[in-house]
Amino acid sequence: MTAPIYVGSARRPWEYAESLRERGAMIASDTGGGQQADFFVAGVRVTVRTTAAASLGFVIEALVGRDGFVEDVSTAAPTWTIDIVNHLLDEALPFEWAWTDNVVADERVELRCDQHNRTITVLCNAERWALLWRAGLSIPPWERAAPLRPILDNVFGSTGLTMVHGGTLGIDGRAVLISAIGGSGKSTCVVGGIRRGMTTVGDDFILLDPPPVEPNTASTVRGLYQTARLHRSSPAWSLADVEPPDIHEQWRDDDKSLVLVNKRYPGALVDAQQIHAIVVPEVGHDAPSLAPMGRMDALRAVLPSSFVLADRRPESFYRITEFVRSTPTYRLRLCSNIERNAEAIEHFLAAECT
Amino acid sequence: MFDRYSIPAHVMGDSIEGETIVINALTGAYYTLDSEASAVWSAITGPGTEVPSEDALDMLRALVDEGLLVGPPGVARTTDRPVFVKYTDMEELLLADPIHEVDDRGWPLLRQ
Numbered sequence: 001m002t003a004p005i006y007v008g009s010a011r012r013p014w015e016y017a018e019s020l021r022e023r024g025a026m027i028a029s030d031t032g033g034g035q036q037a038d039f040f041v042a043g044v045r046v047t048v049r050t051t052a053a054a055s056l057g058f059v060i061e062a063l064v065g066r067d068g069f070v071e072d073v074s075t076a077a078p079t080w081t082i083d084i085v086n087h088l089l090d091e092a093l094p095f096e097w098a099w100t101d102n103v104v105a106d107e108r109v110e111l112r113c114d115q116h117n118r119t120i121t122v123l124c125n126a127e128r129w130a131l132l133w134r135a136g137l138s139i140p141p142w143e144r145a146a147p148l149r150p151i152l153d154n155v156f157g158s159t160g161l162t163m164v165h166g167g168t169l170g171i172d173g174r175a176v177l178i179s180a181i182g183g184s185g186k187s188t189c190v191v192g193g194i195r196r197g198m199t200t201v202g203d204d205f206i207l208l209d210p211p212p213v214e215p216n217t218a219s220t221v222r223g224l225y226q227t228a229r230l231h232r233s234s235p236a237w238s239l240a241d242v243e244p245p246d247i248h249e250q251w252r253d254d255d256k257s258l259v260l261v262n263k264r265y266p267g268a269l270v271d272a273q274q275i276h277a278i279v280v281p282e283v284g285h286d287a288p289s290l291a292p293m294g295r296m297d298a299l300r301a302v303l304p305s306s307f308v309l310a311d312r313r314p315e316s317f318y319r320i321t322e323f324v325r326s327t328p329t330y331r332l333r334l335c336s337n338i339e340r341n342a343e344a345i346e347h348f349l350a351a352e353c354t
Numbered sequence: 355m356f357d358r359y360s361i362p363a364h365v366m367g368d369s370i371e372g373e374t375i376v377i378n379a380l381t382g383a384y385y386t387l388d389s390e391a392s393a394v395w396s397a398i399t400g401p402g403t404e405v406p407s408e409d410a411l412d413m414l415r416a417l418v419d420e421g422l423l424v425g426p427p428g429v430a431r432t433t434d435r436p437v438f439v440k441y442t443d444m445e446e447l448l449l450a451d452p453i454h455e456v457d458d459r460g461w462p463l464l465r466q
Contacts, residue, residue: 100380181443296373296386300441303375308382308444314366317377321368 014108016094017122020133024085027051039063042207042222044159048148050084058139059084059147061260062227080128080155082148089120089135112150123154130154145227145258146205152224153311160210162319165306167203167228168221168273169193169342171349175201175273177221178281178332179302185281185334185341187228191236191259192338193345194268200261201273203228205310211322218274219323226269229256235338277328277352278302279345285333288344298329328352356397356404359414359425367395367422376422382444385422391437398423413437 028034028051035056036049050056093113097104102113112121118140122131130151143149153163166179167190180186190203201223209220230237237257262269280293280301303320310316330348334341361367367376367387374387374395387395394413397404406414415430416437417423 295370296375299370299375300384300386304377304382304384304441304444307377307379312379314379317366317379318368321370321375325370 013097013104013106013111014124017109017111017124017131020085020120020122020131021083021129024051024083024087024131024133027085027087041224042156042159042161042209044156045079046152046155047081048084049081050086052086055084055086055134055139058144062145062147062225062258080130082151082155083129083131084134084148085131086134086139089133093120114150121151123151125154125158128155141256141258142229145229146225149205149309150311153313153316156207156224157311157313157315161222162208162316162323163205163224163306163310164208164221164302164320164323165205165309166302168200168206168275169198169345169349170200170270170273171198171346173270173273174218174276174349175199175221176277176279176330176345176349177206177275177302177327178279179306180280180282181301181305183231183283184301185234185283187230187259188234188236188338189281189332189334189341189345191228191230191234191239192342194261194265195236195239196339196342196346198342198346198349199268199270199273201270202226203259203261205306208319208323211319211326218276219327220272220274222272223269226260226262228259228261230259231256235336239338275323275327277330277348278324279330279332279348281332281334283334285335287333288335288337288341289333290330290344290348291333293329293331295324295329297331299324356400356406356414359398359418359423361398362421362424365422369396376438378421382442384441384444385420385438386441387438391417408432409435 031052034049034051036047037056037060038045038047048056048059104111108124108126110123114121118135120133120135124130132148132151149163156163164177164179166177167186168175168177169190170176178186178189187203190200194200201221202225204225204227207222207224209222212219278298279290280298299321302324303317306320307317332345364379365376366379367374369392372389372392374392375384376387376395377384391413394410397410412432412435414423414425418425419431420438
């Protein structure tokens with residue numbers, strides 16, 4: 001195990017952030033140089049730098065990737081730079097600051113602590129720079145599925161995009177958003193639809209465009225991650241041919257496996273889709289069916305996890321409520337046969353989403 | 355007057371089909387308000403010239419007590435009428451306080 005380090009205290013949050021940045025660079029140097037990858041989504045270019053290959057691999061793996069996705073463009077100026085450091089931080093955070101909601105900020109930076117993920121995040125919007133310092137060395141399974149989520153919500157939020165917790169299934173660019181709390185069958189549904197030939201922009205967290213200028217026009221969503229998470233009890237588990245979860249004992253309560261959609265189902269992943277309906281899945285029925293549901297019920301399925309698990313920006317709250325207000329909402333009753341469930345969605349797309 | 359009440363910066367609410375969803379960004383708790391409470395919530399964001407009824411004042415006090423509004427102190431509720439439904443499934447994700455609950459070994463080790 002790597003020896004813990006001491007970063008040292010600082011008078012101001014931005015000074016502390018600078019000390020973290022410098023220390024991260026030193027660690028990268030001490031461990032044989034860092035790794036770097038670039039990716040592009042919705043016109044935004046992001047360079048991700050890490051102190052070790054291991055901590056970059058899962059980021060590249062999870063982010064939406066196609067041929068030429070990761071390029072050697074180290075000489076080009078990035079729009080955003082995100083540094084990732086995996087290292088113990090053997091120090092108390094500066095308690096003298098007025099931490100509110102585990103956040104402290106000054107005129108230059110915002111620092112956040114996330115006990116759940118064992119991370120410190122630094123956001124510097126003026127310099128378009130962010131740092132993710134992971135004080136716990138094992139990476140939580142949910143972060144493997146959607147790495148850098150709050151940071152990327154902040155990055156894409158600056159361009160008017162909103163992160164939404166949900167997956168999509170579509171045909172010919174017309175799609176439904178499938179959104180619900182964990183255990184509702186969302187990922188099973190998406191994987192089942194993909195196996196039937198439908199396309200998706202993603203399963204877990206996707207990006208919602210600003211409201212369409214033209215009235216009565218469907219909103220557009222864009223892909224960010226290529227991951228789907230399946231529990232071993234999912235009927236899609238064996239069909240998706242996934243590896244059993246390799247979960248660090250620290251996170252043993254979370255035993256879902258990761259499906260890399262683009263790798264497992266080539267051609268299933270698309271850049272963008274238009275959402276013609278929001279469907280909220282519900283497991284435990286004898287036969288699949290779709291029926292209109294109240295918008296407030298749909299909003300309760302879409303909004304809380306989208307908002308709380310991302311950057312919690314007010315703009316996100318109001319964009320998601322507007323999205324639900326302007327999009328037809330349906331309850332999707334699922335049976336245990338994923339083929340029949342996928343067929344129901346396919347028929348719905350053909351009949352209702354024109 | 356409704357204009358004596360205001361919505362804190364960390365609280366957001368929006369109405370849809372006559373109901374309102376309100377979320378506390380600090381705690382992750384979220385709430386739904388029925389049509390009557392939604393009318394009161396909407397009045398907070400309106401011009402503020404209307405005088406609240408006794409029922410409305412009672413609902414306002416419930417929202418203040420829950421931390422969803424800032425308003426005049428020292429006013430007790432007059433009924434036990436439910437004003438909102440509270441959902442806490444997201445709240446537990448945000449409850450850990452790594453800043454103040456760490457032990458001497460430093461962050462992120464929680465005090466035992």
